[in-house]
Amino acid sequence: MKPPPDGPFPMLKHLCSLLVVALLASPHSLSAADSIIVEKGKPHAEIVISDKPARMTKLAAKELQQYVAKMSGATLPVVTERTPGKSAIFVGMSRHTEALGLATQTLQHGAFRMASGEGWLALLGADKDYVPIEPWGRKRDKNETARVNAEWDKITGDTFWNTASELYQRYHPELDIWEMDDAGTFNAVNEFLRGLGCRWFAPGEIGEVVPKVATIPLPQVNRTVTPDFGFRRFSYYTQHTGIGDRALWDLRLGLNFGAEIAGFPQICHGLKFVIMREEMKKAHPEMYLLQEGKRSTRSEGVPNLLSPLLFEKQVKHVRAMFDHFHEPMHNIDLVDGYSGLTSDDPAWMAQLTPERGWRGTMSDHVWGYLNRVALEVNRSHPDRLVSALAYGAYTQPPQKIEKLSPNLALIDVRHRQEFWDEAKWKERRQWRAEWLKKLPSGKYISWDFCTNARPEQVGRPVVYTQQISRDLRELKGVSLGELVEIYAHPTDKEKSFGYNDLAIEHLNLYLTARLYWDVNQDVNALLADYFTSYYGSAAEAMRAFITHAEANWMHMNTDAAKIGESLDLLAKAKAAADPASLPGRRIRQIADLMKPLEALRMQLSRKRETDLSYRVLETSNTGAKPLGSKPLDGNVDKAWWGEVRIAPLIKLRPEDTQPKCSSSFQIQRDGSTLHIGIVCLEPDMKRLQISTTQNDDPKLLDGDHVSLLIETSSRSYYEISINPAGAVYDLDRATGGRGLGWSSGAQVAVHRGSDRWSIEMRLPIVGDEAFVLDPTKGIDGSRPTELFPWHFNLGRNRVRHGKAERTAYSPTGKTDLHVPEKFAKLWGR
Template sequence: MRLNGMSIFALILLGAIPNSHAFTIVRDGEPQAMVYIARDAKKAAMLAARELREYVEKISGAKLEIVHSLPADRPVIYVGDSEHVRRMGIGVDELPIEGYRIISDKDRLVLVGRDGDRDYVPACRGGKCRHLPCSLGTARAVYRLLEDVFGVRWYMPGELGEVVPKQSTMSTPDLDITDHPWLGLRRTRIIPHPRHDGKLYGQYSTGKKTVPWLARAGYGGGPDGAVQFWHTFQLLSKYRDTNPEFFALLENGDRDFDTTCFRRGNLCLSNPGTVDAMAKEADLHFETFPNDRSFAVSPNDCMYQICRCEPCQNWIKPELRGLPYRELTPDQRRGVYSDYVWTFVNKVARKVREKHPDKLITSYCYQNYVYVPQSIEKMEPNVGIVFCKMLLYSSEDALQRIYANMREWRTKLSGPLYASDYYVWIWRSMGKVPKLRGFPVAIPHRIACDVAVLKDVCDGQAIYGAMSLLSPGLMHLNFYVTGKLMCDPATDVDELLDEYYVAFYGAAASEMKAFWELSERGVSRDVSTSKSFAETMKAWFPAEELRTYFSLLAAGRDKTPSGSREHRRLALIESEMTEAKDFLEREDAPLSMKRSTPVSIPPEIDGRAHVGDSVWKSIPHHRFLALQGGSRNAIGTYMKVAHDDRCLYISIRNVEGHMAKLKTDIRERDGRNIWKDDCNEIFLQPDSKKSNFYHLVVNAAGVLWDGVHSAEKTGGAFSTSTDWDSDAEWAVGRHAKNWTLEMAIPWASLSVKPRPGMQIKANVYRRRCAHPTLGPIVTAWSPLTPFAEKHLTPSRFGSIHFDEEF
């Protein structure tokens, strides 16, 4: 029996549940029943009892007593499996993992489910890491009761995300419910694979409020240690000295100990010794952690080439051998290594099954080995896979190809097939979709369609990106809808959303429905042919629609009482949209203009402009603007410009709170990729009629790169030459809380004859890498349009004016 959540919720708001045989939990704010749980109950059942007591108190103000002996004079709420529950003929052994029963009549309320041995399973072993909900069958019964009968909702982590209708009397109708979550595994990410020495292959991070919310929102499932996937080829790095033949052969004849795959290296999969070594790792893992069900055998991330030895190369189609990965078509890339990788996984699984017949070998189905291997009729029975997909980033056609591939995989597998999706858009870019931190992204209907397919193909799903819930206002809706649908794919997503708008936003329901529906329409636009971040953002978040988002939030705030939960929820969402506000501010930002100050005495070029040079002191400065991330990331960068008849003088002060962390990898003149260091970058276009741009980069170590870009002979594409020598004089100073650059650039090197009234087109940038957590931050003197990807964007150059006599 499934109660209709909307109708029961409405009855609760009216203060009535019509039922003549109600079991009364609380009457007029006083507890009428006790919670019984067996003294030897599992942790998962104890968690369920605590959750029931907590929310009964939130609803009614009454605190239920939890007892381990049956009271003689009080009605009893039986929580969890026990001898007394079994005597009633209510068992859990026949239930699936996380299956549960709810039985209520006038004499009793039974909340029981099939629980795992733990309430939460660590997201990783060792170090500081959060935990994830595990097999919580009894808690599922409690959550179902609180939701369906008492109208509680958990839309977002933390108390602000809860909807808890107040009632002084709490009674349950006659109920007899047997149910279970549809997908057996519903994790927020795949657990990083622990090494047998206790160290980690991967990290997991999320907020303290998030972990209990995940359980309440429907995430969990699977026995303890049920699924562990990670990129584990790096495990064999210990053999680099004793068995170099285990490692992939590179084109230059070296072995790939730490060259590719983010410097984690790659293996030679055709070598029988590599198979044996990986099987030994699995044996060691299961001996160290006998309760774990699986061991991961997965290539290291970003495996874009394989071993160059002949036996390995023979696994690639003849017409593709030797071709650089970048020259392969997308379809060729996605399947190019399938037979090669999965043959290796199968061989390892076969060996491991001899000693551990009840254990699984699990592996990512990922990137260029995502397609079904054609040379394998059936995978070993102890192989499980996790199929990686990306809902937000995939067009409808691409999704249909993904689903067809998953169905084909199902025919090859006897073991489990899990799906994994990536809700990572607020903290990383993907393809031509930039990082969308600060932008509203809602995909509830796409999630519903996806789960409808998964329920017939998969054994579970893991959502990579729970750390995205550190921005709960913008991210909670996708996680909430996903959790509810993975538990019950038959849920009507439109009914779910309509209830959400009313319950969560109150008087602002219509505005927030329009807000999230606008988001869903926007990010549903096909950007598969987009050529840049800017093009994607123009399709998904045009300026007029961004203004509409803020208008809807303002209108919603006006409708809700100040200080109310509804008002605070709207304020939270708006507070997380800093980047969207910056986007709007810069969409039509004017180009920068600066007047150069004439000097009769040239300033000293010694890197100490801000300390005591009287020439520099008298010159006004101009502050830079952050290109992405908003003003919160725009730590001070200040430029001064001066001139005489011999040189153009530029001074830049770069404020820095992490001077010891300055990145200065490039140490030689004209070193490649110097612009990836902490540096200042100067573009100059002395003649706007010519497509020549002088380019100077100086990093915080005082190393110079200078060159010239030209489009005059290439039909618009820029060619670059480092043959040009700026003849500049420059100096970098490193101080307690900043580093400075001073330059004197001769007019002669720019082919300029200075004259009054002259203008030079220019832009100047700072790349900041020193901050330990924010990552590279770029600021500019003349702001680029939002998400412009090239610093050499002449249309956004500012102008330096030389109004006075030289």
Template sequence: MTRRLSGGSFARLLALLSGLGAGAAVFAGEEPAPATRSGWDTVPLGEEAPRQAFVPAPVKKSAPAFRQKRLLDGEPLTLLDTDAGQTRLALIVPAKPRPAEKLAAEELQAAFEAMSGVRVPIFNENAVVFEKDAVLADGGPYPRAVLLGALKHGLDAGADNLPPEGFRIVTRGNHLLIAGRDGLAKSEPDNEPDSAYHGSHGERGTLYGALAFLEEECGVRWLWPGPNGTVHPKTHRIQAVRADWRDAPALNQRRVRNWGPVTRGPRGASLSSLGSRVKQGLAVYQLPLERYIENSLVAGDWFRHQRTGGSLQYRYTHAFNDWFKRHGEAHPEWFALQPDGSRAPLLPGRIRLCAANHDLTRAIARDILDKAAKSPGEISFSISPNDEDGKNFYCMDEACRRLDPPNGNPLNFRVIREEKPLAFSYPSLSDRMVDFYNRIATEVAAERPDLTLGTYAYASYRTPPLRQKLHPNVLIGFVGLTYLNDNTLEQDRRLWEGWAGVTDRLFLRPNLFHAGQGFPAIYVRKLDRDIKRCFETGMVGADFDAVVHHWATQGLNYYVLARLLWDPSQDAMALVDDYCRTGFGAAAAPVRRYFEKVEELTDRIAAVMGGESGNDTLREEEIVDVLKQAGSRQGFFAVASRIYTPEQLGELESLLDEAAGIASVDTAVAARVEFLRAGLAYTRQQSRLFRLVTDQTPPPAEDIHALLEERKEVFRQIFEENFYAVGFAHAGFRERVAGILKEYRNTPKKPKPQN
């Protein structure tokens, strides 16, 4: 549903947040009598919450200090030198290598070959003999070796005392030793294939050590998926500095979702999730699904190379999809009272619960305890409500409304009652939901105090509670931060401060990458500022939804984010400089200016989009229905197309022309410049089209049809030649749902010729 508040709602939100403070009391709702579980109404019945002065969240932890590098005496260890005929190098893994150890060897083998032309063999340690000056294996002696993982012969790097996912790299004689913490995650994600997150669902320290060596010692970079985005510096010599160094991630959950992933199974490659959305999006531009599946297979490699994933995988996604099917007949009172007086959901899959019902929370707690008993390795379970869907509404019986302070942040709601739309203002449901979470957590902790219960601060319960403090076993995922609306961003930053003041178990769960519709959008400075602030105020993990594969127009954001999630203390501007230098060589300067110009234009979009402040329960980046505002002159399609004017696009094009002229002697760099140019070609088509469609007096339909035909051909060329430049599946899906071009979709029939 689309919901807008008046221009004063942001001021009311700040006034409300001024009442948040460390002294807020924990308020546990008493169990209501059965007679009070009735009476659907829109009047909150809770006690008014006390107001206190707003205090920013305290700094709870400093920048990570896991990385240590101690230089050792001696000249660098030369692993390969093709000019000197020094090509006998071996990669050694344990007799029964773990997946991380096997992957580490394969990554080093592929990179060394791409850089030097030498394919280095991989041996299991039981197939070699270690002597003083060489490793004896099939094919003769190997004077130098890279030893990977937990080898038994005593030359392993010693990774036992490392932090989770940590690694150690050390040179010892003629050997390079890389080992790390390797193992399975303590809790797997809810019903999600590995491809949806890519990277790891466990500890892969040895792999991460190999990747770190390739980056730091060899100059390898993975800027975006595919060969064009991979930097393998050509060299005749590969060396390792004499050193003993180690590193580990600051966060043990670093999810960055891979939208529309493709996996390879026994029957070949196939879409593993979001398949229907991918198909709908490609159909908008008439692009072939087979090509998408073929090319998307390697997209997941980028997530692994950037070391996303984590050793902890908390559960917090929708927890109650099947509860009406399981319990609706026996316990209808457990479900939300709807405006028509019933408790049966209109959409069974996204049911709403009666949060005040204590029998329900006891049943949920018992269900969690039973699952935990059957799965001893699980450490986390979800208690998260379902997303809003516009059909099943929150419970508005008397008992639930007694949990809602009347001076809570006002939100706009709309429901259907007696077959008519009813719009009304009602306070945030955060206190109600925290009371619900706390009751479940208290029941569970009585038997299993070690379990973590995950949920969201989202939609109608995004603002911090006024009366409640969270049970220490409840983990809150804050669904916020968007960089294409300044007012919304400032609200979100302040809301994070509020939540960080009432809980120490908070993770960041933005939907921000869904916004932007593939237009160029760079916001690394703001992203850097916010990741650092969230980390120092207690962020324990992150889950970003999702990389939608606009690599030419927004890929720099993806890259910087992944690096910061590993180590938030890094300088984001240094990361950008490194991205430009390693990826674009002598053309780095104009490419850097190109990104700076895009960031400037992104800031302008955010300022214009923030002109109408609002406190919608759902925002443009979170639900595609809100995109239906795009036809207005305030919608994103209209705003972006009027900022990316022909003049601005021409200025950006000239910067890429300058880069292309410099890069003409380097085919790899020239191809990367053309990759960025493909993003501009996409933008030129979209801005011209949407500028016309959202105009107060749109042109004749036949003019729009002509532009759509031209766009189709340009998009097909980008799709074929620079597949990863634009995420056409995602852009098409959101464009389709927005309905902005619906009336132009069908090409008009040509009139029959007259006899």
């Protein structure tokens, strides 16, 4: 039986209200102990659990006790024996519930029962304790990883990576639970508390709503509640650092890790566990793809799907997982980043089908291999499943396979927030229909994302409640469930980021989790409850803000007017709530997260007269040595800088003559440092015009020099000029800026060779609000990204015979660089 569509637990709320009214009208009519839980702040009931309760039962009892106390001030004792004359709330299975004939054996995936009788209420689920199988990792430690891998080697007779080496991440010592524990009883307790008005919209106390209730009657109820989706998993980016309050929030949302469906290891990129050990790379290089004349064994390694030995090893690995860990499903998908690869091997390249477009380029190649693995495993383990992703360049179904192996489960990777675009929505539905025709198992899982709070992406109020509801309604009866990948700050470092990672995303996640249980709930009713409960006096103002955000977030990276409208609506909401109140603090979290939009609006409002751009690569992606370890000597050496993203400088104005000496630059990023390499060819090195050797001397601009002008997402603009003697002239040119009183903090070195002079600059990115913290130092602004780019120009001034030859990356049409409208976009990922 599903919860009725008019909200969670309406029957209980109705009964509670009737009983409270009756109690107030006739104080003696409900005074018997068997009809009341709390009366006027005094306990009339106790929480009864088993002598040997499951882990989740103990946590559920604590949860019930804590929130009844928060609501009413009454603390219900937790006991194992009933006390005569007191109402009993049976939490979890015990001999008491067995005597009442309440069974939970058929309840799966966190489903639960709620039943009542004279003087008692039962809240219970299966509550199966997860028991890890050895060998598994207890902590994040190299020695521990080596230990569990060595134990795994004894079992497999091979050198695979033990997928259980990071199992410790799934245990939460502060709660004493595994994420794989069945949470049926906990779900029943929280459904009861939701019926009394408790809500957990976001993690932590700031995210919860707890009403004050002096009297709580014992309800009459008899329900079995099962979810529409068995697999309900949230996966946080920084799981390895711990997830803090989010662990308890996940439970209160009614999630289910789903190990009984998909197993305990990660459900993506499972092939890496076959090939990532150094012992495997050294022993069997033929299992790795040939690229640029070498076998690609860096990092996790890139598999060669044409290798017979790779096929043999992966089948062996999957069978070992089934035989030893007794997994119901194991992921066999490729390593991350496989899409978009090329190879020196003509036979490998011949497998690709670029004519199908990006999403189908590798479909036949990848799924041909995966299907062969699945078929071979099915011969020995027909009762188990293997899974793989529809992802990247192998998102579309293969054309050369009519029917996939009967043991193959599909994990469809999508971005639900993109479904505001009807064309993308229809495209993904069509692909799903095609996949299901090829999928005899019918086992389908969706994979979604909530990653808009990443530092390089944060700012827009991305809300898509209607897409969530529409999509999940379609998936009911089709999908086993869903994993949502979520950006989260590392635990204990949240404050250093300056914003709450779930300030906006919590709403999308809350609605998603509630709809997992019943997709037929009215999403607008859930939203109405959210606005009223969460924002109090600012409810209507926040409804207007969220409604605008849902309709316009997708345009806020390009439309200054939409950003302005959103910020104005949020300002009205802030004004409607006491800043010190919980609603005021919640709105403040959203405002903090949206700060980058204020600067972006200013950027977008500026008239741009060029679409020129430069994409910054991370130094680790250039194929050269990492620049962070290079001695800073000014020599733009290709061994370190590579030969990627080399951009030339051209004449400033169309009427200027072609420059006699060419110049070029490269920009790369390493963490929070921009590396800028500039090469100025010069056949007449003896006559370099060096007008000063002193820093911050304006005479520097009279001679040979290079100038970098930078407008960040929060500051317009800075100038850094360098001459062949290594002198630096830097100033803040922003209105109200510090002029020459500002220092970029750049490390600069100049190299002078026989036919060129070159510059290496390391420019620290201080971060947002650097100007507020210390306006005299550093580049203010977060690193340049695609959503929040910087803008820049870079030029060279060469002086000979009293004349200046000026070149730039972005021609200005004037005799100098100082034309912000002509600044090119600088961005990266």
